[in-house]
Amino acid sequence: MVRPFVHDVPATRVIFANGSIARVADEVHRLGGKRALLVSGRSEAPFAATIAGQLGDRLAGEFTDVVMHVPVETARQAVNAARDVDADVLVALGGGSSTGIAKAVALETHLPVVAVPTTYAGSEMTTIWGMTENGRKTTGRDAAVLPRTVIYDPELTLTLPADLSAASGMNALAHLVEGLYAPSVSPVLAAQAEEGVRALASALPRVVADPADLDARGDALYGAWLAGWILGTCGMGVHHKICHTLGGTYNLAHAPTHSAVIAYATQFNEPYAPEAMNALVRAFGSAGRSAPDAATAVWELARDIGAPTSLGSIGFDAASIDEAAAIVFAGSPTNPRPVDLDGVRSLLGAAYEGARPVGRLA
Ligand code: NAD
Numbered sequence: 323m324v325r326p327f328v329h330d331v332p333a334t335r336v337i338f339a340n341g342s343i344a345r346v347a348d349e350v351h352r353l354g355g356k357r358a359l360l361v362s363g364r365s366e367a368p369f370a371a372t373i374a375g376q377l378g379d380r381l382a383g384e385f386t387d388v389v390m391h392v393p394v395e396t397a398r399q400a401v402n403a404a405r406d407v408d409a410d411v412l413v414a415l416g417g418g419s420s421t422g423i424a425k426a427v428a429l430e431t432h433l434p435v436v437a438v439p440t441t442y443a444g445s446e447m448t449t450i451w452g453m454t455e456n457g458r459k460t461t462g463r464d465a466a467v468l469p470r471t472v473i474y475d476p477e478l479t480l481t482l483p484a485d486l487s488a489a490s491g492m493n494a495l496a497h498l499v500e501g502l503y504a505p506s507v508s509p510v511l512a513a514q515a516e517e518g519v520r521a522l523a524s525a526l527p528r529v530v531a532d533p534a535d536l537d538a539r540g541d542a543l544y545g546a547w548l549a550g551w552i553l554g555t556c557g558m559g560v561h562h563k564i565c566h567t568l569g570g571t572y573n574l575a576h577a578p579t580h581s582a583v584i585a586y587a588t589q590f591n592e593p594y595a596p597e598a599m600n601a602l603v604r605a606f607g608s609a610g611r612s613a614p615d616a617a618t619a620v621w622e623l624a625r626d627i628g629a630p631t632s633l634g635s636i637g638f639d640a641a642s643i644d645e646a647a648a649i650v651f652a653g654s655p656t657n658p659r660p661v662d663l664d665g666v667r668s669l670l671g672a673a674y675e676g677a678r679p680v681g682r683l684a
Contacts, residue, residue, distance in 0.1 A: 327508040331555045332465065334447060338474040338547065340536065343369060346413060346438060347376040349471045353434045355411030357382035359404045361424045362415040364388075366440055369478055370415055373438070383407035388419045390576065391454040391569055397426035404431055411436065414469065417490070418443030418576060425451045425467035437469035440478045442490040442522075442542060443577065444497055444550025447472065452566070459570025468554075474547055476540040484530045488629035491526040491542060492581035494549035495519065495620065499588055500559045501552035502602060503595035503658045511555055512601060518548030519605035523623055530627045559657035560650070561587030564670065567649045568638065578636045581629040586672040589617035589679040590665065594658040617679040632676020643670045 337345060350358050358381055362370040367386075374381050385403045389396045400423045404412065409431075414424030415438045422445060424435050429451050437446035449468045452461040482490070501507055501515045522545035528538035564583055568574045592599055592615065602616035606623070613619035624631045634640065647666040655661055668684050 324509060328506060329508040329510065332449060332468055334469060335471045336474065336547065337471065338544070340475065340477050340540065342473050342475040343372055343438065343478060344376070346373050346436060346473060347380065349436050349473065350377065350380060350411055350413065353411055353436065353470055355434070356380055357408055357410045358413050359407060359409035359411075359427070360384045360413045360415065361388065361400065361420050361427070362386060363417070363420050365481070366416040366420065369438070369440070373413060373415060382409050385423065388416065388423055390419050391459060391573070392419070392422040392426050392452055394453050394455045396423060397453055400427045401430045404433065409433060413438065414446070415440065417441035418445040421445040421469075422452055426453060428467045429464055432466045435467070435469040436471045436473065438473045438475065438478070439546075441482060441486070441577070442494040442546035442549070444494055444546055444553050447547065447550030448554030450554065454570050457571050459566050461566060474543050476536060476543045479539050479543055480534055480536065482533070484533050485628060486577070487529050487533060487542070488526060488627040489577035489581045491522055491529070491546070491627065492584060492624050492629045493577040494546040495522050495623070496561055496565070496580040496584040496587075497549040497553035497558070498522070499584060499598075499602065499620065500561050501556035503559065503591055503598035504556035505656065505658070507556050511552060514548050515552045515556075516601045516605045518545045518552060519602060520608045521545030521548065523606050523609035523611050523619075526623065526627045557656055559587070560590065560655045560659075560661050560666070560669070563650050563653050563655035564646070564666070567646055567653070568633070571646065571649060572638060572642060574633075574636060574638060578630045579633070581624055582631060582633045582636055582676065583673045585617050585621035585624060585631065585679050586669050586683065588620050589672070589683045590669045591658045592617060593682060621679055633670070633674045634676060638674060640674050643667060643674065646670060
């Protein structure tokens with residue numbers, strides 16, 4: 323039986339190919355851009371130089387002061403930078419932090435964005451913006467921030483170190499898990515999410531074994547594209563609310579936090595989302611990773627690729643569990659399992675410990 327759904331998705335032009343960084347200037351031109359502001363972080367400097375060379379006199383300026391979680395002050399500086407050079411298009415090069423800064427500028431200026439992602443975060447495919455002020459992260463959706471073109475070039479991910487690749491891959495996986503159990507997921511999005519899980523579960527161990535394996539990098543980036551697509555088109559649940567809280571309030575690194583929490587969010591929801599759990603087990607099985615249940619499959623993947631499986635290991639203090647749980651609960655996340663304060667506490671407690679998830683989470 324097909325469950326009721328509303329399928330209402332935005333359109334983004336997606337270019338996926340090795341070497342496609344060479345097409346950035348064409349895509350800027352296609353959008354009518356004559357004065358681009360290039361936003362990129364320090365690690366992306368060599369690729370930024372390539373893009374700057376391509377753009378030539380269409381490059382109006384560069385913004386390189388990228389900071390994780392988009393502090394409002396940084397967003398303001400980036401908006402001013404765009405205005406100072408009279409930019410008419412934004413090029414976001416890098417991980418979710420670069421994309422996030424470009425989105426903050428687009429939110430204010432409505433300039434079109436060409437995104438060139440270099441991690442698996444997925445922000446490039448969404449209308450979601452995020453900003454942090456006074457220790458609280460605020461997110462919202464606005465069509466103005468959705469990149470008009472996304473250029474996925476697996477070659478740009480070859481330099482992403484194994485540990486960052488593993489954590490970022492688990493961040494992508496978390497979008498797919500929560501998309502699969504989102505109340506509004508349509509059958510076509512569910513099939514795409516399942517394909518994304520299969521691609522990531524197959525690719526990430528190969529990426530970590532050999533970060534220079536371009537085929538594995540391509541498969542992982544393909545999974546990350548699907549993950550970003552699902553993040554942008556399906557509502558997310560308690561897991562994303564927890565990770566935003568931990569990032570915004572305790573400044574924990576984004577991808578490692580997702581990695582540490584997702585197995586326990588899966589375990590928390592397991593009895594309430596049987597179809598999603600079956601899809602996850604099936605997808606992991608297709609990638610050659612059979613497991614007795616979805617939470618175990620997720621946890622074993624993180625363990626095998628050396629991604630964080632516990633909040634304790636990434637600097638979260640157990641003394642903050644009650645406070646964090648209260649913030650998450652107050653945010654009343656939409657989630658298959660009703661979210662109460664004790665439930666979030668127990669989820670955070672399990673994620674803090676990081677043990678193999680067994681049975682039902684109280
Ligand atoms: P990030 O952008 O901070 O990148 C992590 C680190 O990897 C940085 O030091 C960066 O310089 C480095 N790096 C990136 N690409 C590299 C490469 N190819 N080679 C070597 N080093 C490289 O982190 P992230 O995990 O990509 O993104 C996290 C941010 O994105 C968070 O602020 C999160 O909230 C946001 N986000 C937003 C959305 C959304 O839809 N709005 C979705 C996902 C993530």
